[in-house]
Amino acid sequence: MKRLIVDMDDVMADATGQFIYYYEREFGVRVDRAVLDGKEEGEGFPENHHILKQFPYQHNFFRTMQVNEGSQEVLEALNKKYEVFIVSAAMEFPQSLPEKLEWLNEHFPFLHWRQIVFCGSKTVVHGDYMIDDLPRNLEKFNGEKFLFSAPHNSHINRFQRLNNWKEVGEKFL
């Protein structure tokens, strides 16, 4: 079985949507997702950028993220055909660790805890394929790399791109 490494934030979970929601709740301004295109993570919001760095430290930020459309069905099918590992660079946010585990258990109950990895740097994991929204995670990966589309990576052209979970299914199933 080939090993497939899958990222959480902005791949399985709608992290961008969570930033937009938290920003609106705090400042009363709903930022359109399209405005964030090609901007670094946390850029593109009209003001108070510094507060964006605080949201991921807040209770429930990771626990209450929306599931990206199609990710559950496609991952459940992938899980029968590949050795799937969910690898999330979560260590920067200590309180995210149990929240992310609970989130996975709720929304992806078919994944075993043996398939979950929380790390700081993804350089230590090896596999055949990696699906991630961050170029820095893909760059040092030993296998085949796939950039999952998110506003902050819309200007990156040096990786194979998967725009959504429908495309993930078409590529891997």
Place this chain on the structure above:
Amino acid sequence: MKRLIVDMDDVMADATGQFIYYYEREFGVRVDRAVLDGKEEGEGFPENHHILKQFPYQHNFFRTMQVNEGSQEVLEALNKKYEVFIVSAAMEFPQSLPEKLEWLNEHFPFLHWRQIVFCGSKTVVHGDYMIDDLPRNLEKFNGEKFLFSAPHNSHINRFQRLNNWKEVGEKFL
């Protein structure tokens, strides 16, 4: 820099001592460490074995483990010479995740969060050397394997053995 993968429980932390302490606190019987030689983890205690499986789910079990002698000094030196990753199969015990991170921050403050990995199965990590007390973690590792002595592995002879942190220092520094 060569990559060195180091385990936590019964390598950096005295997990065996924590089981002995929790058992004594619960049943009033102090089990000698030597009695556990050659027994599987959680075996060798006089009775109520089933309760041993409950200790790791209790609050503070991982947070309050004693640091194994010499591990701090030797790891601080190793950290300058190797690309050190601390890899702990912690995912089975969700509440251990923040406890282990706090424990590392308290006792090993020279380690960056980028160097920490909490996983279920260690098959996904690659490196040049691995120091671990569990044969099942070493078996599928791609690099050179070192069994760190613990009572439960005293009968295992198929790996290079490191008996304590003094020997780790002599081997790697």
